[in-house]
Amino acid sequence: MRIDVVFGLQQLTPQDTQGRVVAVIDVLRASTTIAVALTNGARAIIPTESPDDAVTRSKHLERGAYRLAGERRMLKMEGFDLGNSPLEHTREAVEGKTVILTTTNGTRALLAVQGARDVVVASYVNLTAVSAMLRSALRGGADISLVCAGQDRQFALEDAACAGRYVHLVSRRLATLELNDAALAATLIDRKYGDNLMRLFNTAAHGRALAAAGFADDLTSCAAVNSFPVVPIYQDRQITKLGPERER
Ligand code: MLT
Secondary structure (H helix, E strand, O other): OOOEOOHHHHHOHHOOOOOEEEOOOOOOHHHHHHHHHHHHHOOOEEEEEOOOHHHHOOOOOHHEEEEEEEEEEEEOOOOOOOOOOOOOOOOOHOOOEEEEEEEEOOHOOOOOOOOEEEEEEEOOOHHHHHHHHHHHHHOOOOOOOEOOOOOOEEEOOHHHHHHHHHHHHHHHHOOOOOOOHHHHHHHHHHHOOOOOOHHHHHHHHHHHHHHHOOHHHHHHHHHOOOOOOOOOOEEEOOEEOOHHHHOO
């Protein structure tokens, strides 16, 4: 039994994901937005690599059935219905719709994960729900990888801290567990900020950039631990809610 943390896509190798249960973390903001959209009744989220891919994908759906969503440089693209702010993915905006989402790092990280047994989308807003799913997978004998989307394939402080929180919760009282060094480092970062997630976000480069771009309220949403207790599972190129009909 082991939990490995990958600090950014530049470190990701096929062994990190093959046959494992993988949690993809992009706290600011894609993971959070996905949890919010699913809780608010989105039928599914389809992650895509680029805005062009999102538009191409939308052509397979009826106009009223989807929302085109996402960001580049934090802002909604022209012709898109929604940006990547969790505050935009309200029930009114997404209920009953398929959200076709493209973001700079988060959706790319999801698309980069290959060969996993299960892929789940993790953030602070669904911390306890996703931790419980991961812990049960671990106790059932699965190895876990926590893949931080990071920033431009590199380390991002907020994703590392969130990974550390997951390591802490998932590994509690499991004596025979192995952790890689990144998992140990992530727990130290989590401990440094503790429950003061606004201090974490206001320290991290992407958190500061979001605040400067007018998205300070998004930081508050992303810091609301367990406010959207959903388990988003990525399978067959779409993300849906784990429910009674889709138990692991
Ligand atoms: C990403 O995927 O890079 C982020 O979610 C960017 C953002 O904050 O919108």
